[in-house]
Amino acid sequence: MENFLKKKSINNNGILSFEIKDKRTRKVTEFYDEKPFPNYKDNDNKHTILNKGDKNFLANQFKKFIGYKKNVLEVGCGTGQLSNYFAIGTNNNVVGLDPTKTSLNLAKEFADNNKISNIQFVNADIFDDVLKDEFFHFIWTNGVLHHTKDPYGAFKILIKSLKKEGYVLVGLYNKLGRLRTILRRCIFKIFGRKIIEKIDPTLRNLKLDENEKVAWIRDQYIHPLESLHTIDEVLKWFKIHNIDFISSIPSSDFDYDYENIFEKKSIGTFFSRILNQFLMIFNSFGSDGGLFVLIGKKK
Ligand SMILES: C[S@@+](CC[C@H](N)C(=O)[O-])C[C@H]1O[C@@H](n2cnc3c(N)ncnc32)[C@H](O)[C@@H]1O
Incomplete structure (x- = not known):
């Protein structure tokens, strides 16, 4: 794989590693070191992970939309189930970045045992800004930034490594939906x-x-660091960094079409966005933790 790092790393059993120095990031990694997330089942293999990914409508659509021969980054990949899923059966170059060493060891072990070779894991804190600018065609970061000391600061750094015309998917806990x-x-x-x-x-x-x-x-219930966000907050991040809004879940308008999430949708109004986030309290979007997702494209 072409070099995608702008800083010098140490090769630690195949994982490109950097020292995790930040105190708050270390507190979070110590939490995940105790119980890596999400964990594998004892009998998980290429087929079970492929099956699980295919059933996840967001990951499945993302993988289909990526196509082939692309550079794909997952920020906060944890044990790498999704990164491995994105790599299986494709010739994409997949990079999974996470500061938690124990999780990455599981991710790498799974990739090695299942002979998934088009994947590279990086043990780093996103705030250490180790990735080359404008390298990736796709960036996925779901359920991660709200566990950092500064979610916008993390977004600001990761978005630099997205190519022009590249897509980013951000999933965060919703202020209303997590109620x-x-x-x-x-x-x-x-x-x-x-x-x-x-x-x-x-x-x-x-x-x-x-x-x-x-x-x-x-x-979900004893995490040491978490914050809550809204669609409008992320829209502001997108605007500052020249990212065009593509779609969101829940929808930003009243169209509710989740079949083709990479097709540009209406951004709606402040009222439609707030109402759809409020409805998360009652519908299935708010049942499993209250994550909302925004997809954008770099101009
Ligand atoms: C809830 S887990 C999500 C894992 C995976 N994205 C998923 O959806 O299953 C949050 C992950 O964010 C990672 N994380 C926390 N702080 C981070 C940081 N500063 N830079 C990059 N990743 C971070 C954690 O190590 C952890 O693996």
Whole structure:
């Protein structure tokens, strides 16, 4: 793979590594070191991860839209399930970046065991700005920036490495949409795990094993660093950095077409955006943590 780093790294068992110096990032990596997220099942392999990715409508559409021979970056790839999914069966160059070493070891082990060779993992903090400018055609960062000390600061850095005409997908916890999880977090703090297993829709999924359940509970209910955001906030980030709005989930207008999320959609009005985020409290978008997603294209 062509060199995509602008700073010198150390090769640590095949993972390109940088020292993680920032105190707040280290606090987060220590949290994930204890229980890497998302965890693999003992019997996971290329086929199960492909199957899981294909069932995830966002990841599936992203992978189809990428096509072939592209440079793809996942910021905050954790254990690399999605990065590996994006690499399987393609000739894209996939890069998964994450400061948590334990998660990346699992990501790399999975790639090696399954002979996925078009992928490279980087152990780095996004704030250390190690990626070359305008290198990637696609950037995916879902469920990550709200776990950093400065989500906009992280966006500002990662967007530099996106090529012109390249696409970025950002997923963050929503200020309104996460309300149900915040309520469940209070219940968890008072009554503990037994009750939460009954009322959390993800935990009710019988296919999850114990490792996955514990990783989910920790991530949702006892995370040391998280912030909440809105569509309009990310639209401001897009505007400052010359990113054209393509679409969002939930929709920014009243069209609700999620079939082709890479087709340009209406940006709506402040009222339509707020209303759709408010509705997350009641509909399925707010049930699993209250993530909202924006897709943009660099001008
Ligand atoms: C909730 S996990 C999400 C993992 C993966 N994106 C997913 O959707 O399954 C958050 C990830 O963000 C990573 N992260 C936290 N701070 C970061 C930073 N400063 N730079 C890059 N990644 C970071 C964590 O190490 C962790 O793996």
